[in-house]
Amino acid sequence: SQQGEEDPQALSIQEGENATMNCSYKTSINNLQWYRQNSGRGLVHLILIRSNEREKHSGRLRVTLDTSKKSSSLLITASRAADTASYFCATDAQAGTALIFGKGTTLSVSS
């Protein structure tokens, strides 16, 4: 089944640095969402970007979508230790269907 694939699988940075995570998918989508999960807990929605949008911002988060390359990126600026978590992209196979999640990027921010 279609699935977003995040890259890198793991990322370690220092506080204050920027973190960039990428997501690639296989077939056309209607929407792409990014979620965060703190260790063993439920997921928290970050941003939803529709296929006709190219960029969205939310606080320190910036998401881009390139439908021609079938890829998206999540940029976290000025990272904090509290940003340590796993980040997932999720896509839909077709309108109104279930979300398919990637395996995630584990981000570690050290102080």
Add this chain to the structure above:
Amino acid sequence: KAGVTQTPRYLIKTRGQQVTLSCSPISGHRSVSWYQQTPGQGLQFLFEYFSETQRNKGNFPGRFSGRQFSNSRSEMNVSTLELGDSALYLCASSSEYGGSSYNEQFFGPGTRLTVL
């Protein structure tokens, strides 16, 4: 508003037993989705319910079933448990009809199931 609640939070069962997990969505939300999360397979979609009807179903065996009640609360049942069913089971709710892919999903904390 209270968030999505899941009960129980932790559960230990033995092979062959069955288990029922419960999910109460955010008040006013009519869509409930269930996911299984394991280290090996990641997050996998189980099923989605909207207004008591199963709208989407993932690729899981028939041992996995679910239902939704008129108050939007949902339960999932796993019969004849196997060791590989050990996982974090997450439920998510959303307010809109359009399907989980259209809308922000609000996740509960999950139920950690261990099968011995």
